[in-house]
Amino acid sequence: MSEIKKNDDIAIVLKQHPFMYSNTSSKKSIYLRKAIAFEKMLSTMYPSVKKDDLLAGRRTIYNFPIYLTINEYDLANIGNLTPNYNTVLTKGFKGIKQDAISAMNDKNLSSDSKDFLSSVVMVCESVIKFSNRYSEKLLEMSEKYGDSQPSLRQLAQICKKIPAEPATNFYQALQSVFFTNMLIWSEEHHLIGLGRLDQYLWPYYQNDIAKGICTADEMYELSKHFWKRLNEDFREKSNVLAGDTGQAVILGGLEKSRGEDASNELTYMFLKIAKELKQVDPKIVLRVHSKTPEKLWKESLALLKLGLGYPLYASDDVIIPSLKSFGYDSEDAIDYVVSACWEPLIPGKSFELNNVCRINFLHCLESSVNDGKSLLDNSQIGVSGGFLKECNSFEDLIKNLKSQIHFFISQSVERVNNLRFVPSPLFSALTANCIEKGLDISKGGAKYNNFGILNSGFVNMVNSLIAIKKLVYENNQISKIDLLKCLKDDFENNMQLCSYMKNRIPKFGNDIDEVDSIASELADFYGQECAKESNSLGGRYKGGLGSADGYVTDAKKTAASCDGRKLGEILTVNFSPAAGTVQNGLTAVVNSISKINFRKVFNGSILDLKLSPSFFTEEKYLDKLVLFLKVAMRKCEEIQFNVVNSQTLKDAKNNPDQYRDLIVRVWGFSAYFVDLPEEYQNHIIERSEHDIQ
């Protein structure tokens, strides 16, 4: 074992020294091996304390000890979840350990369950030991700094108790959540959310205020520190791109007991902190509904204005009924949070891989006109059968397409169902039902085990279909053979056709029923087909129209399409109109989106909208944005705004085609940015630079 450098100030990243797992044989069950490895990691992890720390816990080891045997290396690590922080808050790790011990009393337990439960006990002990080491370290440091840093002494006291025992005040609660969260990341789980922070911390806040334990200002400072600390290592936490951490804080929404608005002082406090710090992380997801107070809408816009890309708005009015109709219990549905991106997730009760695979809808379309083969290289991507020349009507084509969509779904599901997962006694301890069932989260111990499917190219597909309908079936503008040839040639010999498809054919997102009805029919079909499939843990599949990074990664693999998209051009983002195709304003976009039955495709069918900072310059426009959002959030599942910065505006000036839908507010009206004369574009760019600062 390599010597760990002791350093108070720098988090040590020990990437170069994997800890060889040596002293247990592979005959031990995987649960026990995992628990031992966890203990090993924590016992070698140096408690890092900085002078100004108000919260304890810093990940200093980035290589988890090896514990898997050769045969287990294909197991997938679980992540993209939100644990039940409330369990730690109310029971502490001692309480959880006690639960596991009681569960072990069951005489009929399988040996697997016994091992699993013992591993939970071990993990709890390791955590408690580790926080005690933090406590000692803090004490040592506080002595070193003496009176100049009294907070370290207080924190040392807290760490002696927390997270072993239940939290009794706000400070303890925050430490408990922070420490637990850090442990999860340290066990190499990614994309870990913070859950409904303004809800589970609320009783502590209220109690502290009532009893004078802590003032609102003090709690503000602590929370601000919490925010900073979550952001401290966001690069290390990032998944695909820097910032892609899944550290979402969910605020607002409805509360369980009476179904009323749940926002409280903490909601506003956290928004204020986010506004003040302007960090990449944590990101805020604001749950809204018909009872969301005016003040909260306004405050959320003040944060949105900063151009950080959050808050993201999630609609309780759409999501809760969707979850219920899929089979989630009412009290769980009302408590939803989101996975790494935005797919609804029940915190602390679920092992739901909400973006476990995706369907490339343009591939489905290619397959349906080309005998299951790619138009790019004729490789087999779908199921054989189905030629455009045999489709005598548009309805025939849709029929072909549906059978391909069915095939793509079942193929993806089959792949996913072969996945097996690494157990996690830690995550199981923080997920309801696992201990009671004696079953690890990776084996189906959680209450909910539904997986989610994402999309790429759904809107491209819809736009392509309407083009085929017009050009081939209605106006006879092009023969089927020529059309396929153009797509295969990437429009090489017919740029006019490409341009015509792009500019002259109606597009999704403009409130045109003929187009939108294609979208809703196929979204319905897709959602239904997903829901028919079940996974290896007894859960089902949920369809969604979010795309995460799929719209970029799939671009190169997807042939030119009838929406005038050439090979390699990115696909449509999430469930949004294609770039540059919005012509009838934001209300028309939302109307198009709202024609979809979200109950069928609620796995994060988010709409992306771009707004210029100029919308935020005057109170009257802000008011109108609130009016718009209130209606839009009854009609859409989720919306995220890109409040564009000057860089984007410059880009829009140089690449107008990609930004045809970018609306800016100019003198007395709003306009499409790309339509403005250059001097006005420059003016807006200048102004946005001013706005953002």
Added chain:
Amino acid sequence: MISSNCLIFDIKRFAISDGPEIRTTIFFKGCPLKCPWCHNPEGISFRQEFFWRRTKCSECNECIRICPHGYDPKDVKRLNEKFEECLNCRKCVDICPTGAITIIGKEIELADLIELISRDIDYYADSGGVTFSGGEPLAHMSYLQRALEECKRIGVNTCIETSGFCSKEDLLLIIDYVDFFMFDLKLANKEESQRVIGANIDKIVENLNIITSEKKCVLRLPMIRDLTDTKENIELLLAILRQIPNKKNLSRVELLPYHKLGESKYICLGKETLKVFEPSTESNLNCIKEKISSLNYNVSIERF
């Protein structure tokens, strides 16, 4: 055939600057005035017009190839002059792959217009709704009147953006169906007004008085240097403001410094570009704002 019916040249949804809350703005094609600084030149003529956007054109020349007369349709001035011939043909418009060449102005059945307006009814909330603009909406009286009646029937708030140039009788026909007016005043000197924009200012003031005695109204004053912002014109405008019978109804006066956003559209129509206009100077704007404020009006400068 040249259509004698009412043409609409644009419909803007999610309009947030054309009256209270969120609105849908309907732009009528055709205006009896001839303000040389007009920034919606496509709204002046009552006829359909060809419109060619250089920035969209890919110069593929498909349009030239298809033209039965051998014209270059990008010479949009020619098209608008050869109007009948071209309007009966439109081949270039149909073939243009980029949509660079289009025809501005469309007849829309009233039922279809109302259906479109009602698509956004959820967003209108309490006082959002529809704004009829132009061109000059009051120059399209019979259609406008029916449209307003329908809007009221479905409970949509209505606003009219007008230069106030119409007969008193016409105005009285519709005023009951309008919730809110946005009224442009330009030149207040009788001769100037007649000469520059072709309007009888007395008629306009009479209509302004009728409107403000019954309805909420915002007054908009385009501020063009040495033209509308001269001492003399401002004095005359102030005189008009002083004699407004029901000042309460004039909820705001907006000063609109001239901007060049309309210029490119003249080129698109093949019309002569604007003669050069400049916005009023900052100091003059502020001074005018002061003067109007002193009459107890709420004044704002609506800058680009």
